[in-house]
Amino acid sequence: MGNIILGVIIFFGLIIFLSSFFTVKQQTSVIVERFGKFHSIRHAGLQLKLPLIDRIAGRVNLKIQQLDVIIETKTKENVFVKMKVSVQFKVIQEKVYDAFYKLEFPHDQITSYVFDVVRAEVPKLKLDDVFERKDDIAVAVKRELNEAMSGYGYDIINTLITDIDPDPQVKHAMNRINAADREKSAAEYEAEAQRIRIVAKAKAEAESKRLQGQGIADQRREIARGLVESVDVLNKVGINSQEASALIVVTQHYDTLQAIGSDTNSNLILLPNSPQAGSDMLNNMVASFTASNQVGESIKNGNRKCEEDKRKNTPLLPPAESPDDKTE
Template sequence: MGNLLCLEQVDQSTVAIKETFGKFDDVLEPGCHCVPWIFGSRLVGHLTLRVQQLDVKFETKTKDNVFVNVVASVQYHALSDKASDAYYKLSNTKAQIQAYVFDVIRASVPKLNLDDTFEQKNDIAKAVEEELEKAMSAYGFEIVQTLIVDIEPDERVKKAMNEINAAARLRMAATEKAEAEKILQIK
């Protein structure tokens, strides 16, 4: 019935893109709007303004030749004042963001050793966020936050690292025990 009366409803936290005879005309804010289809006007799509999250998981290699699985989480949203750019300039926003995340992390992680990668994950996340902010602002999106959620080396590498730590602790325990026995003999 709304279509018959030329009335369209735009829900909260979204905007609608209106075209007239196939050409962009206006961005409609939430509420009720008159879209006279008999004069060539129509809504071609809706764009959410809510914060969305994209989790990107991929494998890369560190400087010390250890392959790690990195999980990055990007939170972003479309800007209402640039809604036409967000709707028309990108056909696949998630793929674009994913490509930038891949690019930045694959450029920064191979420069770091495995231990440094864990220590500098906030720096890596900041580099990703800065690069994404520069790139995605041209398309009408704002990057809210970028997090490196997980850095996970291969299971065999984790097992080897645990064995190295266990051996070092056993060596320290043996040294302490020998010191204690030495003190007992002296006394």
């Protein structure tokens, strides 16, 4: 019986002895209380406490933590948006006591301050400005949290606005606006391209017409030179200018008929094209030359008569007095 009691005492004594030792992990602090009162803060490593007297009140994480806060608020133009604010914070190692004893729920405290700052800043801005100035909002949240939480032993490392989600209808309207702007830009670029194509085409046509006109002028000039040379050759053999011109026209007429007849795929019909057409054309041409000569002679006679009438009707001026006559 005595051995059993001794064994039980040794067993409980061993348990009490082993409970005097505990370990603390890296980046962790342990709060030790004695009879319910704060006694000490233990850091990483093997630690010793008095059994049945000291107890571990809690463990404080010294690593950087992140708290994601979802906030719904409205902008200056009464557009509701949901914002996700990520707060990165940690407990200051020198202020573990304040972090453990002063705040019961630090996450709730941080969330409250984030709500307060965001709902004070966002209603001052329009929706587009919220997207453009989200970094300014994040800085304002960090500044406010640092001032509030540093007294409780917390250090705010950074605050990030990771998401801005407007109301679905507003988002759809914004997408339509952006699509309309892009369509407008595309239409403007397309119109500009069309204008450039039209201008280039007009310039090309103008240049083509100019070169075509120049070619026609050169062609007619060469034809005229050829006709002059032909007339000179015919004059040398006793054919006058009218007959030479008539002969050239008739020759060109039959050359044209021959060229048209040589093309089997041509649908062109030259009118008149009877055998009598050449003779009629020659007679008409001779009559035209004769009439033109008569008209030219009558015009010359009329001009000559007008000059003689002017000469007859012009009064003669008296002779001017000489200086010698005035002196006498």
